[in-house]
Amino acid sequence: MSVEIGGGVALQPSEDEERRSGGLWNRLRRGLGRTRKGLSGRIGTVLGNAQRIDEDVLEQLEETLIEADLGVETSLELVERLRTAVNSGSVARGDEVGLRQLLVDEVAVLLLDAPRAEWPPPPRITLVVGVNGSGKTTSAAKLAHASLARGERVLFAAADTFRAAAAEQLQVWGERLGVDVVRRPSGGDPAALVFDAVEAARARGAGHLIVDTAGRLHTRGQLMDELAKVHRVARRASTEAEGPAWGVSNLLVVDAGTGHNALVQAREFGAVAPLDAVFLAKIDGTAKGGMAVAIARDLRLPVAWLGVGEAVEDMVTFDPRSFASALFE
Ligand SMILES: Nc1nc2c(ncn2[C@@H]2O[C@H](COP(=O)(O)OP(=O)(O)OP(=O)(O)O)[C@@H](O)[C@H]2O)c(=O)[nH]1
Ligand SMILES: [Mg+2]
DSSP: OOOBBBTBBBOOOHHHHHHHTTTTHHHHHHTTHHHHHHHHHHHHHHHOOOSSSOOHHHHHHHHHHTTTSOHHHHHHHHHHHHHHHHHHSSSSSOOHHHHHHHHHHHHHHHHHOOOOOOOOOOSSEEEOOOSTTTHHHHHHHHHHHHHTTOOEEEEEEEEEEOHHHHHHHHHHHHHHHHEEEEEOTTTTTTTHHHHHHHHHHHHTTOOEEEEEEEOTTOOOOOHHHHHHHHHHHHHHHHHSSOOOOOOOOOOEOOOOOOOOHHHHHHHHHHHHSOOOOEEEEEEGGGGTTTTTHHHHHHHHEEEEEEOOOTTTTOOOOOOOHHOOOOOOO
């Protein structure tokens, strides 16, 4: 169930951790528990109450998928595929199990058709961006943990220079993980800090520089301009000095419970600097985990990771088939 990301890099927890945590599949199932309960439970009710799969049942299924935030277009498309299967007789009108399996298959097909995350091999810089409180700092710590498990040297940059507490929070994670943090006194220019951090990462032979940026509303023009500058500076710093060019990736962290606004956020952040992937955080706290499908399909943005809890181990690499199965089964 691992996803190869760019140059054979799959940011996964180590095998040892996998054993201790009961495996990725269990973690994914647990993380999607609320969504599955809503989706699967309602599908069960719709199908259980029906004598046969007819137009009325298909319409109720459509509503159920939309409510789990799979996206209107995607939900319509899925139900159209189910309709074709039922009308052609490839799924019998009383076959609930067959219909469920078909849903899993079709969601997997939709997801497989969406772009996959391309992550540059080390050395690389990940800019972690998103609105306030979406889960950026926690997700940055999870990424660091996964990189460390792969034996990479990691460095954090505390580019949230507005709030002293933000750098403190990253520092706490850094101490727990054994990762140094490049930080500056409050009020400094985040782009200048990122420039310094790239230098420091090079000097230390780090493989992964993770930049935690300040949360910002996608509607605040000035803050979004600042983010564009951070991105430009990271790119420039990554190629200017001696040595290999560093891959720079823009990772948008989205709170999975945000609903439709997540799509708006992704569009606005993507307009400032092209996004490479989405980290869908807090999927464990919502029944709207179908958002991953909407992001992948409607925005054609790769979902790279799911956040399934508050601990550093609570990260799952997104895999279309496993995700589709865990949604409905
Ligand atoms: N259950 C759960 N909680 C999460 C997850 N990711 C983050 N959180 C929690 O969400 C809250 C906000 O997380 P942060 O990482 O501080 O969010 P942030 O985007 O850095 O916030 P700002 O820097 O203030 O914009 C914290 O209480 C985290 O523990 C997740 O995947 N699951
Ligand atoms: Mg933060």
